[in-house]
Amino acid sequence: MVKRMILKLKPQAEEISQNKAKTDKLLKKAKSKRRKSKFPLQSGVENFTLLFHALKSWRSGEYPHFPKKSVILITAGILYFVTPIDLIPDFLFGIGLLDDAAVLAFVVNEISKDLAEYKEWKDNKI
Template identity: 50%
Template sequence: MKYKYGYKKYISKARSYFQDKEKSKQLLKEAEIKANDKKGKLEEVWDKLQLLFEALRAWIKEEYKEIPKGSIVMIIAAIIYFVTPIDIVPDFLVGLGLFDDAAVLGFVIKQVSEDLDRFKVWQENHDAEEPPYGENKGD
């Protein structure tokens, strides 16, 4: 099966989420709940999935604006695919349901890997600039 095409039917839906950051924020919340619930089954893609979530969160908050629109739309489409219970292999099929989700996420992660790498560098530098909790920058 061609899992890389599985998320494509969600591209137009993803474009509407791109236009509505509150909607994207809710989607991200749903995805994080599902991911945490299925963490053991997502081991192979867990770290990259978290990076996708972090990149989307930073984009929603307008903290990180360097990621191309096409990459954000792909990320949103993959996340919509991930949270949708009925896709190529329905999630209720024990043992198989998350296989296609992981495959689609893996495909999208590979497609946007350069953008994710740049985001990760930005994130590390951004985190280094943040003062420890309770301290003011002016102190």
């Protein structure tokens, strides 16, 4: 089911990832929603943070090494997070962000090799 949700968002994610202004707008929305949201699981926070920073680093040109497929998947995952229409509505206390966390975990799993390389680059940069 998660894979289907990502595939549904893929065309929109591709369009967003090809436009810097739209990518910036998505990142801004995601940051704002994250500040207001309480993930029920720590892994949801970690996955969101990793994907957010990865897209931001790619967008700025600081880390241009992500394959196009990975950028689209990251964008789709973050897009799902900010989209108000979810499998489980976000306003349901305690469980509303479980579907968001599942989508983000799916994206992390799908592009784990690329994210591992990004994390290594990020850790060595400091």
